[in-house]
Amino acid sequence: MYLQKIEIQGFKSFAQKTTLEFPRPGKGCPLVLNGEKISPNQLAQGLCGVACIVGPNGSGKSNIVDAVRWVLGEQSLKSLRGKKSEDVIFSGSEKKARLGLAQVALHLNNENGKMPIDFPEVVISRKLYRSGERDYRVNGNRVRLQDVLLLLAQSNFGQKSYSIVSQGSIDQVIMANPSDRKDYFDEAVGVKQFQLKRDQSLNKLESVWNNLRQVEALLTEIGPRLNSLTRQVKRLERREKIETQLQSLQKKYYGWLHHELNQQINELKPDLDKGEAELSSHNKDLREFQSQLNTLEKQDSRSKIFNELQQRYQKSLDQKNQLREEHLILQNKIELAKQRLVEKAVPLSLPEILGKLKTMEKLQQQIIDNFVSKQPAKLALVQSDLKQLGSLIRGLAQELENPSAKEKIKAEIDEELISDLKAVAADLAQAEKQVASVRREMEEFNQQEEKKKGKFFELQRQITTKQNQYNQLANKLSGLRVEMAKLETRKQDLRQEIKQEVKDLNWLEAYRAEKINESETWTELLRFKHQLDLIGGVDPQTVTEYHQTKERFDFLSGQADDLKKSINALEKIVNDLDEKIQVQFDTSFKNINKEFSHFFNILFGGGKAELVLVKEEISQQDKQDKAEDEEGVGVEGGILDKLMVVEEKISPKTFLKKKTGKVITGIEIIAMPPGKKVSSINMLSGGERSMASIALICAIIANNPSPFVILDEVDAALDEANSQRFAKIVNELAHKIQFIIITHNRATMHQANILYGITMGEDGVSKLISLKLEEAQKIVRQ
Numbered sequence: 001m002y003l004q005k006i007e008i009q010g011f012k013s014f015a016q017k018t019t020l021e022f023p024r025p026g027k028g029c030p031l032v033l034n035g036e037k038i039s040p041n042q043l044a045q046g047l048c049g050v051a052c053i054v055g056p057n058g059s060g061k062s063n064i065v066d067a068v069r070w071v072l073g074e075q076s077l078k079s080l081r082g083k084k085s086e087d088v089i090f091s092g093s094e095k096k097a098r099l100g101l102a103q104v105a106l107h108l109n110n111e112n113g114k115m116p117i118d119f120p121e122v123v124i125s126r127k128l129y130r131s132g133e134r135d136y137r138v139n140g141n142r143v144r145l146q147d148v149l150l151l152l153a154q155s156n157f158g159q160k161s162y163s164i165v166s167q168g169s170i171d172q173v174i175m176a177n178p179s180d181r182k183d184y185f186d187e188a189v190g191v192k193q194f195q196l197k198r199d200q201s202l203n204k205l206e207s208v209w210n211n212l213r214q215v216e217a218l219l220t221e222i223g224p225r226l227n228s229l230t231r232q233v234k235r236l237e238r239r240e241k242i243e244t245q246l247q248s249l250q251k252k253y254y255g256w257l258h259h260e261l262n263q264q265i266n267e268l269k270p271d272l273d274k275g276e277a278e279l280s281s282h283n284k285d286l287r288e289f290q291s292q293l294n295t296l297e298k299q300d301s302r303s304k305i306f307n308e309l310q311q312r313y314q315k316s317l318d319q320k321n322q323l324r325e326e327h328l329i330l331q332n333k334i335e336l337a338k339q340r341l342v343e344k345a346v347p348l349s350l351p352e353i354l355g356k357l358k359t360m361e362k363l364q365q366q367i368i369d370n371f372v373s374k375q376p377a378k379l380a381l382v383q384s385d386l387k388q389l390g391s392l393i394r395g396l397a398q399e400l401e402n403p404s405a406k407e408k409i410k411a412e413i414d415e416e417l418i419s420d421l422k423a424v425a426a427d428l429a430q431a432e433k434q435v436a437s438v439r440r441e442m443e444e445f446n447q448q449e450e451k452k453k454g455k456f457f458e459l460q461r462q463i464t465t466k467q468n469q470y471n472q473l474a475n476k477l478s479g480l481r482v483e484m485a486k487l488e489t490r491k492q493d494l495r496q497e498i499k500q501e502v503k504d505l506n507w508l509e510a511y512r513a514e515k516i517n518e519s520e521t522w523t524e525l526l527r528f529k530h531q532l533d534l535i536g537g538v539d540p541q542t543v544t545e546y547h548q549t550k551e552r553f554d555f556l557s558g559q560a561d562d563l564k565k566s567i568n569a570l571e572k573i574v575n576d577l578d579e580k581i582q583v584q585f586d587t588s589f590k591n592i593n594k595e596f597s598h599f600f601n602i603l604f605g606g607g608k609a610e611l612v613l614v615k616e617e618i619s620q621q622d623k624q625d626k627a628e629d630e631e632g633v634g635v636e637g638g639i640l641d642k643l644m645v646v647e648e649k650i651s652p653k654t655f656l657k658k659k660t661g662k663v664i665t666g667i668e669i670i671a672m673p674p675g676k677k678v679s680s681i682n683m684l685s686g687g688e689r690s691m692a693s694i695a696l697i698c699a700i701i702a703n704n705p706s707p708f709v710i711l712d713e714v715d716a717a718l719d720e721a722n723s724q725r726f727a728k729i730v731n732e733l734a735h736k737i738q739f740i741i742i743t744h745n746r747a748t749m750h751q752a753n754i755l756y757g758i759t760m761g762e763d764g765v766s767k768l769i770s771l772k773l774e775e776a777q778k779i780v781r782q
Contacts, residue, residue: 001108001109001110001111001112001114001115001155001707002022002024002025002049002108002109002707002708002738003022003106003107003108003109003707003708003738003740004021004022004024004107004108004109004121005019005020005021005022005107006019006020006022006064006067006068006104006105006106006107007019007103007104007105007107008020008064008067008103008104009101009102009103009104010089010090010099010101010102010103011063011066011067011070011088011089011090011102011103011104012060012063012066012067012088012090012102012766013060013063013090013760013764013765013766014060014063014067014090014765014766015090015096015099015764015765015766016765016767018766018767018768020051020053020064020756020768020770021754022049022051022708022738022740022754023049023050023051023738023753023754024049024109024738025049025734025735025736025737025738049734049735049737049738049739049753050730050734050738050739050741050751050752050753050754051739051740051741051752051753051754051755051756052741052742052743052748052749052751052752052754052755052756053740053741053742053743053755053756053757053758054742054743054744054749054755054756054757054758055757055758055759056759058760059758059759059760059766060758060760060766061712061742061758062081062166062167062712062713062742063766064742064758065164065166065167065710065712065742066080066081066088066166067104068104068106068164068710069164069166070088070104070126071104071105071106071124071125071126072106072124072148072152072164073126073136073145073148073149073152075145079166085128085132086128086130086132088102088128089101089102089128089130090102090765092764093763093764093765094763094764095762095763095764096763096764096765100129100130100131101127101128101129101130102127102128103125103126103127103128104125104126105123105124105125106123106124106125107121107122107123108121108122108123108124108707109121110122114155114707115151115154115155116151116154116155117138117139117151119139122138122139123137123138123139123140124136124137124138124148124151125137125138136148138151149196150193150196153187153192153193153196154193155707163706163707163708163709163710164709164710165697165709165710165711165712165714166712167712167713167716167742170690170693170694170697170714170717171686171689171690171692171693172693173693173696173697174669174671174681174684174689174692174693174696175681175682175689177666178614178665178666178667178668179665179666181666181667181669182614182664182665182666182667185585185589185592185667186585188588188592188700188703188704189584189585189588189589189592189703189704190584190588190704191580191581191584191585191588194577194580194581194584195577195581197573197577198574198577198578198581201570201573201574201577202570202574204566204570205567205570205571205574208563208566208567208570209563209567211563212560212563212564212567215556215559215560215563216560218556219553219556219557219560222549222552222553222556223553225549226546226549226550226553229542229545229546229549229550230546232542232546233542233543233546235536236542236543239532242528242531242532243532245528246525246528246529246532247502249521249524249525249528250498250501250502250525251502251507251511252514252516252521253516253518253521253522253525254494254497254498254501254502255507255508255511255513255514256513256514256515256516256518257494257518258491258494258495258498258508258511258513259513261487261490261491261494262491264487265484265487265488265491268480268483268484268487269484271480272477272480272481272484275473275476275477275480276477278473279470279473279474279477282469282470282473283470286463286467286470305445309438309441309442309445310380310381310384310442312438313381313384313435313438313439313442314384316431316434316435316438317384317387317388317435319431319434320428320431320432320434320435321387321388321391323424323427323428323431324391324395324428326424327421327424327425327428328395328398330417330420330421330424331421332402333417334417334418334421335402348399348400353396353400356392356395356396357396359392360389360392360393360396363385363388363389363392364389366385367382367385367386367389370382370385375446377442377445377446378446381439381442495508585664588703588704589611589613591703592611592696592699592700592703592704593610593611593699594699595698595699595700595702595703596609596610596611596695596696596699597609597610598699599694599695599696599698599699599702599729600671600691600692600695602695602725602728602729603691603692603694603695603722603725603726603729604673604674604688604691604695605674606673606674607671607672607673607674607676608670608671608672609669609670609671609672609692609695610669610670611667611668611669611670612667612668612669612670613664613666613667613668614664614665614666614667614668615664615665669681669692669696671684671688671692673688686717687717687718687719687722690714690715690716690717690718691718691722691726693714694714694715694726694729697709697714698729698733701733701737702733705736705737706737707738708737708738708739708740709737709738709739709740710740710741710742711739711740711741711742711743712742713742713743713744714726714741715743715745715747715748716743716744716745718745720747723745723746723747723748724747726745726747726748727747727748727750727751730748730751731751734751739751754770755770756768756769756770757769757770
């Protein structure tokens with residue numbers, strides 16, 4: 001894996017998008033620059049993978065190093081030579097306005113799969129806006145800073161590792177205290193990723209332990225309540241058992257009583273139904289007789305018929321009298337005409353007078369009879385008969401006073417009068433017939449009324465007889481009803497009692513009653529109820545609360561078991577990581593120590609260089625505390641038992657860190673140039689410290705090669721001879737490591753395959769000038 005290119009835009013002085021492409025490490029490797037590929041055959045045999053960046057002071061060379069640190073997740077503004085996060089964004093100049101965005105993208109070739117991600121090319125990018133919004137991306141996907149740091153740690157490089165050495169910081173490792181130097185070496189020996197995982201596991205273990213303690217506290221709180229609910233549930237179960245027995249006995253007892261009542265009701269019901277049927281029959285007869293009587297008593301309808309007959313009779317009689325008057329008038333007219341012709345009138349004959357008198361006598365007798373009878377219908381005829389009698393008397397008197405018959409003398413009579421008289425006589429005869437017809441109808445009506453009157457009295461006698469029979473039957477039936485009502489009331493009260501005691505009535509319909517001893521059964525029922533009273537009442541919600549509490553207790557117990565398993569698993573992971581870190585650290589440290597001595601001899605032409613581990617010795621008090629802890633939990637005690645013992649003194653994380661015994665707290669550096677004996681590294685000169693630092697960095701690189709190494713003017717303090725020695729080391733390592741060196745030293749430039757020149761114009765923007773040395777050499781040779 002190596003660095004293919006860097007894209008910078010808006011970062012510090014690189015306002016415009018700037019792309020720097022770098023060669024891959026190895027011999028005879030092709031270059032890729034600005035998208036143009038050059039095959040190995042076109043290149044001269046030699047080292048490649050070295051790129052130098054040159055330029056005057058203040059042109060922005062170190063901004064490239066800052067850009068790489070920044071994109072790799074650097075959070076220290078001091079390391080980026082700024083005070084605020086927005087200081088990394090191009091702040092503008094007199095000729096160019098400031099920008100609102102800074103972004104840097106790092107393109108890494110991952111064909112060998114060293115970075116644990118399934119892509120042949122990995123692009124790590126970071127953006128920052130002046131608004132404060134920021135994001136990290138890996139191959140275009142947004143990620144967290146923690147993800148970027150872990151990915152870099154797994155690839156053995158990062159913004160604070162030996163792979164990036166900033167300007168003026170070459171001797172920081174040498175001058176650092178042993179503790180800070182230890183952090184530097186953790187990354188140098190390749191255990192940083194394991195330490196990150198170990199720290200994560202320790203944090204998880206401490207979090208899981210805290211969760212376990214909380215769960216156990218909840219279990220301690222819930223346990224007594226669950227025990228109490230368990231006792232109540234057992235009481236409830238015993239109560240339910242007694243209630244079941246009680247309910248079974250109650251069904252026997254009440255089922256038998258209900259059966260007895262039903263039997264009595266069934267025996268009484270046929271007599272009651274028979275009496276009801278007879279009473280209904282008598283009632284029906286009474287209603288029928290009463291209906292007939294009501295029909296006879298409807299005076300309104302009879303009066304209406306009689307009034308209609310009377311009106312017809314009166315109308316016919318009036319019409320008859322009118323015709324009779326007209327007839328008399330016509331007769332008088334004819335008689336007057338005859339008198340004028342015959343002077344002697346002819347009086348009525350005796351037979352005629354007697355006939356009219358008999359008619360009047362007959363009518364008079366009829367009036368008397370009707371009046372004496374005092375019947376409404378006949379009394380109504382008296383008035384019309386009297387009118388008729390008066391009319392006959394007046395007619396007879398008129399005929400006697402003025403006889404209508406006269407001796408006729410030969411004379412002519414008006415034929416129209418005779419014709420009118422005949423017509424009136426015919427109408428009068430017809431009217432008399434109509435009067436006689438209506439009179440007959442009235443007489444028939446009176447006869448029918450007499451018959452109805454007899455029937456009316458007969459119906460009253462039958463109604464009286466039938467009513468007496470009905471009353472006798474009703475009295476008998478009333479007794480049966482009272483008895484049935486008593487039985488029904490007892491049955492209803494019994495069902496109400498059953499509903500109150502048994503809570504259900506549906507079982508009664510299909511229940512087959514068994515004969516029981518009522519007194520003994522009742523005594524047994526009282527005994528069961530007394531037992532229930534002794535047990536006392538239990539809240540029905542207790543079972544629900546018990547199940548909920550039990551479910552929660554079981555859930556928390558399961559969670560506690562899972563947490564304990566997690567703690568044991570995390571302890572195993574931590575122990576495995578500790579072992580792996582220890583093994584790899586020891587192995588790598590020995591190799592680095594050996595290479596440090598080798599490169600120190602190259603740079604100084606001899607001398608002695610050595611790295612010494614500083615370990616923290618366990619104090620006597622700590623040993624005693626540890627012995628007490630082990631004695632408290634036993635030798636065989638697990639991590640949970642040990643944490644239980646020590647949790648009041650220290651945290652689980654601290655306990656696990658301390659339980660390994662001796663802890664490496666720092667690294668001392670012993671460096672003695674040829675012919676000198678120094679007791680401290682601080683006694684070296686500036687150039688000697690720089691060369692010692694270079695030797696240490698090269699030793700680390702040789703032991704744990706980083707994908708690329710960026711060195712910012714690390715050779716600034718070296719003289720010409722030492723610069724050549726440094727160039728020799730670069731030449732030795734360049735076949736497996738990609739170097740990007742910012743330098744002013746010609747010996748270092750001589751090892752480069754690509755030179756990038758950085759310059760800055762009047763607008764304050766850094767610009768890039770590139771040169772491929774292979775092509776330049778061809779031009780020089782030509």
